[in-house]
Amino acid sequence: MDFEKFCRENCVERRGTGTLKWDSLQEIFGDADLLPLWVADMEIQSPAAVREALTKRVEHGVFGYGKVEDSYYDAFFAWQKKHHGMDLAKENVRFATGVVGSLYAAVRAYTKEDASVIICPPVYYPFYDAILNTGRKLVTCDLDNHEGHYSLDLEKFEKEIADNNVEMFILCSPHNPVCRVWTEEELDGMLDVCRRHGVLVVSDEIHQDFAYEENPFTSSAVVKGGKYRDMLIILNAGSKTFNLAGLIHSHVIIYDKKLMETYDAYIKSIGSPEVNLMGITGVEAAYRGGEEWFANVKALIRHNYDYMKQEFARELPKIVVTPLEGTYLSWIDLRGYMEGDKVAEFIQNKCRLACDVGEWFSFTGHGFVRINLATDTKNIKTAVERIITNIKAL
Ligand SMILES: Cc1ncc(COP(=O)(O)O)c(C=O)c1O
Incomplete structure (x- = not known):
């Protein structure tokens, strides 16, 4: 499958369309200028049939x-x-x-x-x-x-x-x-x-x-x-x-x-x-x-995951990416590179990403970040690059 073509044809700009993920960044994260990879919805248009x-x-x-x-x-x-x-x-x-x-x-x-x-x-x-x-x-x-x-x-x-x-x-x-x-x-x-x-x-x-x-x-x-x-x-x-x-x-x-x-x-x-x-x-x-559409979206998610996992494995091998058995939300452990309680601040202020972080999911969950993979591969590439560059600069 040509993933770039699929993204070009199916992913749309959502900022300015009244969406929680893109238009509530100021309210939720206190900063409107972040790349949002948080809440579990997609930049991909729903199936044509819908x-x-x-x-x-x-x-x-x-x-x-x-x-x-x-x-x-x-x-x-x-x-x-x-x-x-x-x-x-x-x-x-x-x-x-x-x-x-x-x-x-x-x-x-x-x-x-x-x-x-x-x-x-x-x-x-x-x-x-x-x-x-x-x-x-x-x-x-x-x-x-x-x-x-x-x-x-x-x-x-x-x-x-x-x-x-x-x-x-x-x-x-x-x-x-x-x-x-x-x-x-x-x-x-x-x-x-x-x-x-x-x-x-x-x-x-x-x-x-x-x-x-x-x-x-x-x-x-x-x-x-x-x-x-x-x-x-x-x-x-x-x-x-x-x-x-x-x-x-x-x-x-x-x-x-x-x-x-x-x-x-x-x-x-x-x-x-x-x-x-x-x-x-x-x-x-x-x-x-929607079945064919869904098969393509699943393939894109898998592609985004494989890309991210390979990049981290090559550049920052101490990042632990949880195996993606299910969902479209990747779970990433950054504690190999920083104290757990520094991760949320690092992801938002250094990497300029809006993500769900470990402590949202568990009282002792500091150190993790959840990345929504159901998006244009361009967004995943940007996020991965920013994480790699900023960790290397620590
Ligand atoms: C496990 C789980 N349950 C429920 C929801 C949300 O469900 P709804 O939007 O139907 O309230 C989500 C959304 O991310 C979820 O991950």
């Missing part, structure tokens, strides 16, 4: 309440079946206005105040918020880092659960930011511990489609033939896959009837809206006509 479907909607010119038609379910179910072996029926699915909102909803619907909820840092920071902002008790079990490859120590995990009377586990699968695609065996281990301790599992699978060939993604729903379905709340969306986060549309998947009743009752109690008209229009079109 743009055409949305244009048709806009030209129709009426934006009344939406309805999820059978055609939406058909497209969504076909994608999940083909790519993830998931069997779904309408009664297993609810719609929401984003996965983060559903994390809060799940915590509130299934646990009481002061209940303990466990997460495995370093992990996507809204997981902390969904626990702490709802008045629940945060329990953590840090992943183990072996030269950039992360794993979960099940004994430690079980001890935290037992000692803290944990009621819920928020699983990140694939795991942002450490690029892990958990294997079926690993998931079986985690879910088995949860089963034995009566812990409900919220499985955030928003990155489900970003798993690279040698590390196929397994949904918690299909582990060991669906053995754990009765204790799962699965959250996924087309928003990462097709770069549609601003359409605010996602899925909640619950197989167990009682769990679904509890969820429905909670949603009723807060009067939450169910669907976003543009969301259902765009996501259905993406599942129907």
